[in-house]
Amino acid sequence: MNGKHRKDGPHDDRVPAYDASVTEGAPAAGTGSHGVERGPRELSGQGRTVLVTGASGMLGEHVARLLAARNWTVRLLQRRHAPLADRSDVEEVLGSVTDPDAVARALEGVDDVVHLAAKVSFAGDWDEFVMTNVTGTRVLLETAKRAGVENVVFVSSPSVAHTGVSIVGEPARPADPVHARGNYARSKAAAELLALEADGRRLRVTAVRPHIVWGPGDTQLVERIAERAARGRMPLLDHGAALIDTTYIDNAAEAIVRALERIEWAHGQALVVTNGQPRTVGELISGFCRAVGVQPPTRRVPGAVARLAGTLIEKVWAVRPGTDEPPMTAFLAEQMSTAHWFDQRTTREVLDWTPAVTVEEGMRRLAEHYRTHPLGAHDAPVPATGSTAADRG
C-alpha cells in the first residue's frame, strides 16, 4: 500500500525526519539521495521503544499489549504498579504525567509515545482537569521534544468538538475548548490543540479520538450502565432513539496502533475512530445490560428534563460530592439524547484500517465474558476519578 495514499499525505514536501528508523527493507539511510522522491512508510515496532501513559485503564492496557505484540519495546508511565508491567517485554516507570522529572525519566531512549493518561469523569473540579489533562499533556510534549521523541499519538475524544448539537455523519471537527460540554471535554480540547500545535518537522503528533469505547471488563461504561439499570437508576432519555457511534475495545486499540504505524499520513490531524456502525442508545444500553445479565431499563425520561436535572445535580455535586459519579450530568444527558455518529472515510483511509470486530460480535464477546466473570463476583467498580486511561468520548 505504500504510495497508495501518497497524494493524501498532508505534508508531501517534508523529508522524513527519521531516516534511521524507517521500516525494515527501506533503502539504507544516508545514501545522500535527498533529491529522490520517496513515499511515506509505515513504522514497525522492531528496535523502537514506545512509552504508553494511562495503561492502567482498559484502553491503555489493550494498546500496550498490542504494541508489544507488534515488536515495540513498551514502557509504561503510571502512578501505581500494574500487573501488565510484570511481563518481561514491558518496562515501568512510576510517577505522574504532571511531574516533569518522572516524565523525563520515562522518556529516556523513547522513540514514540502513546498518551492516554487523563482525568476522565463526568463531574469534578475544573482545576483538577486542567492539571491532569492540559498540564500533563504540556509537560509530556515539551519533555518529549527535548528527549528526541519522534512520534506522539495523543488519544483524545470526539467530545472535544461536541457542542451539544447532534452530529450526523460528519468528519472530525476542530477541538473547541470554549464550546465543548463539561470540564472533561473542555480540558481535553485544550490539550488536543496543544498536541497538534506541537506537530512539526522533528516531532510528529496525531490525535486519535475513539468514540465511546466498550468491551469486556469495562468498569467505566458497560458495568456502570448495568449497575445503574439493576438499581433502576438508568432511564432511557426520550425514546432512546438517538443514533450514536461506539467503538469496540479491540478496534479502538488497533486504530491507535495504526495511527502510530501510519503517523506519516496521520500526523497533524485529529481522527475520529468508531466502529462505523451507529446504533440507537436504547439498543446499546439494552445490549450491554443483556450481556451483563441484568434487566434492561424501560423507564423513559424526556431529554430536556434530564438535561435540566443533570445541570442541577452537577451543581449540588460540586458542593457536596457523593461517593460515586453523579447519577446524571448535563453532559451525559446530552450525550445520550442527541445523535452523534461520524464519517469514517478519512480515518479509514488515513489509517488504512477497518474495524475487525462488529458491534454484534463485540456484544457476543461481552456476554461470553460476563458468563464466566459475573458482575457481582469481583470487587465493585472503582469510581472513575483520578488518572485513568479509558476514554469516554
Added chain:
Amino acid sequence: MARRRPSTTPQHEGPDAARLPMTEVPLPGVDPAWSRTVTVASTAPVEPVPGRRRRWHLLDNAASLEAAGLTPRGTVLAVHGNPTWSYLWRDVLAAGLDPDNPWRVVAVDQLDMGFSERTGLFRRLDDRVRDLADLTAALGLDDATTPVVTLAHDWGGLVSSGWALEHPAVHRGVVLTNTAVHHDGSEEIPASLRLALAPAAHGLLTERTTAFLDVALALADPSLPPEVRAAYRAPYATSARREPIRNFVADIPVPADHPSHARFEQIAAGVAGLDVPALFLWGTGDPVFQERYLQDLVRRMPHADVHRYEGAQHLLPEARDIAGPVMDWLADRFGGGPTRRELHLQRRATARGAHVPFAAELDERRADPGPAVVDMAPSSAATGARAHVAPVRASLSWAELADRVDRLAAGLLGIGVRPGDRVNLMVPPGSELTALVYACLRVGAVVVVADTGLGPKGLTRALKGAGPDWLVGIRKALVAGRALGWPGTRISLERLDPVSRRALGVAHDVPGLLESAPRADLPASDADADAVVLFTSGSTGPAKGVVYTHRQLSAMRDAVRGTYDLAAGTGLVAGFAPFALLGPAMGTTSVTPDMDVTAPKTLTARALADAASAIRATAVFLSPAAITNVLATQDALDEGRRQALARVELVLSAGAPLPEPLLERLQALVPAATLHTPYGMTEGLPLTDVTLGTIRQAGRDSRAAGAAVAGAGNGVCVGTAVHGAELGVTALRADGAPGDEVTTGPGVTGEIVARAPHVKDRYDRLWATEHLSTQLPGWHRTGDVGHFDAAGRLWVEGRLAHVIVSAGGVLTPVAAEHAAQAVPGVGRVAVVGVGPVGRQVPVAVAETVPPAARPGPADPLLAGAVREAVREATGMDLAAVLVLPEHPTDIRHNSKIDRALLAGWADAALAGGRIRNP
C-alpha cells in the same frame, strides 16, 4: 416539489451578502461585480426633449465571464415585470458562468423601476419597448454576432416581445415565464389585477403603501425568506420611488380605448409570427397569469417547448429553480449539434414493418356478428335459481361496435372536434368507453384518460395540465367538473333534462352524436400524431401526463399480443384500465367485470368468475389490488364459478409486482393458468414479463450456494424484456447518480433504461422532465434501479430516488426489505437512508403484527432479529430499526410507501429528542 435553488456563492449569502452602492440593503445572491450603470440617450415618444439621457441600472455578468476567461455562446436579455427588478434573475446570471455552457446575461432594471432612474414621466408600453431598444443599441447588442435570447416575466413578456419583433437580425430565442402577451377580453381579467386597476384602489395600493409590492412578493411559493423579500423591496423604499409601479399597473392595456391598446395588439399579433425556438416555463398556481395565458401563448407559438411547474405561483424564479432548465435549454438549442429531442427521435425504437393502424382489427371485423365487448351487471342481481347465470348488462357485436364508432366519429366531427383536439373521457371502462376511444382516434382527436383514483385534487391538476378541449362524462363527472372547474366543452354520456343540461353546462350528448350518419370524409390519420394522454400514478409528486402517438399505441397492442400470444377471438376479462382498451385492437372479445372502477379492490371472485363465464374467457388482466380482493372473497364461489375460473389459461397482473406467496394462492384458484406479473410503468407498458415459474426458479437461483447464476438475487425478479423491448441499466456511480453506459452485465446495479416501440412519445408539457428522461437519447430512464443476472433476467432493486448512498457505496432497499419482512412479527418494511448523502446509514422502518401503539425504536430484540436477517440476506448493516403503527402511503395505490417522508422522519427520530408521527 421543494424549492430548489442552485447554491449561490457563499460569500453572497447571510450577513456578508453583497451590497450595491445605491442601497444599504444586503442582496443575497448578487455578485456586486454584476451591477453596472449605463446612461443612454432616450428616443421614447414620451420624452419632451428627444435625446434626453437616462440612467439605467443593470445586472450583467459580462465582467465575471471575462474574468473567468469564458467566451459566452450568446446573450440572454432578461426583462423583469412589475413590481420586481433585475434581482429576479440573479440565479440565471450565476448559472451563465458555467464553463461548459457560458452565457452572458444582461438583466435590466426598466426605467422608473428597480435602481434605474425615476424619469417622472408616464412611460407606456410603446415607450418601454423604445427604451429597451435604446439600451441594447448602447450596449452593442444590436450588432451581436452571437444569438440574443429574450427572457421575461410578467409584463416584461410584452416589452421584450416588442423588442424582439424589432430586432429580428439578432433575436434568436424566447423564454417566457408567467406572463401574457394578449388578453382577448372574452374572459374577465384576474380578480387581483382588476382590484389593482380600479382607479380608486390602484393609487392607494401601489403608491401610498407597499401593498401591491407585498401582494406580488406574496405570490412566491413557498414564501420568500425575509432577506430576499427585503432585497426585492430595496429599490422601492419611498413613495416617490414607488410611483412608477402605479403607472406600470395603469398601463395594463385592457380596454380597446386604452392608449397602449394598439401597440399591445400589434405585439400580440407579431408574436404569432415568431418562429425562433421558444421555451415557456409556467407556475400553474399563479392567480394572475393563469393557465389560459399559457394556452394563448402556445396557440401563437405552437412550436414552443413548455414546462408547467405544478402549483408554483407567480414569482416562478423564486418558487422553482428555473436557471437550471433555462441553461439546459439554451445548451440544447444553441449548443451547435442536434437537440436531445432530435437525437432521441432518431435513436429510439420503432416497430419493424409497416404501421398497422390501432383500429385495423375492428375495421376488418365490421361484418362480424360475434361479441366484441360485453359489460357485466352486478352479480347480486342474479340470485337463487338463476345464480349460475352470468348477468350481462350490455353487449356489442363487432358489427355493432364498428357502427357505433362510425357514428360517434361523424358526430364528433359534426360538433367541431378537430384532429389534435384533446378529448377527456370521464366514462367508466366498458363498451361505451371503448366506442368513444376508438371514435376519437378515428377522427384524430387525442384521448385524455385520467384515472379517478388520482382523487379530485389530483384529477383537477392533471386535467388542467392536459388542457382538454372537450369533456365527455357521466353525470357524476360533469357535476365534479362543474365544481372543480375542469376544462373542456361538455358532452354528456346520457341525455339530460334541460335543467341539468343548463346547470352542468352541457353542450352536446352522446345519444345525439350517435344519431349522426357515418361519413366517408374522415380526416386522414397520421401515425406520428398524438393519440392518447395517460397519467402516471402521482405517487411521487403530481401525476405527469404521458403522450403516446398512434404508432406507439399500435406498438403497445403488438407488444401485449405478441408477448401473451393472444389470438384473435380469445375471450379476455379486461380488469386493468390501460389494457382494457386494447381488446378490440387485438381482436379479442373483452368483458368488463362488475366492479367499482375507482377502487379495484372491489372486484370479487364471484364477479370475476361471472365475467369469465359470460364469454368463456381464457385470459384475465387484473390489477394487484383486484387480485388481492378476489383471493379474499373466493369462499363465495360455487362449483360452476370455480369451473369458469378453471378454464382460464392466462392471468396477467399489471401495476406492481405480485409477491410469490400471493401468486401461489392465485394459482390454486386458476389451476390451468400461467400467471404473469409484468414490469412496466405508464411510460412503457409492459417492459418485461415474468411467470410464476420463472419467479420460483429465480428464487432457487438466488438461494443456491456458490452463485450458480451470477447476479441472481438482491431484488425482485421481473423476468425478461417483452416482445420488441430492449432493456439495460446505467451503472450507478459512487455518489448514487447513474452513468451513461448502458449495460446488461450480470450483477451491475444501475438505473433501468428502456427502448421499445411502445415507450411514450414524451411527457406532456414537462420539457425539463422529458429532457432528463431522455438524457441518453433513444432510451427512457425509468427512475428504477436494478440489475441483470447471467440468465438475462432483470431484478428490480427499488427507486433511484430511494437508493442509500453510504460511505461504502450505493445500497438498494428492496432485497433488505424482503428479508426484514420475513422476520416473524414484522409487516411492511421500508429501508431508508439516514444522514448526509455519501455517508448515509440504512435504517429499517417497519410495521409490526400486531401494530405498534406509537412510532419509535423497535424492541431491541426485534431490532436484532431484523438486523441479522438483513445482514444474512444482503450484507447490509442496519443502523436502527424503527416501528410505526402504519406507513404513510400514497392515496391512489394504498401500496406505495412514501419513502421520502419516511426518510425525513427517521432522520429526525434518530437525531434524538421526541418522536412525532411521520
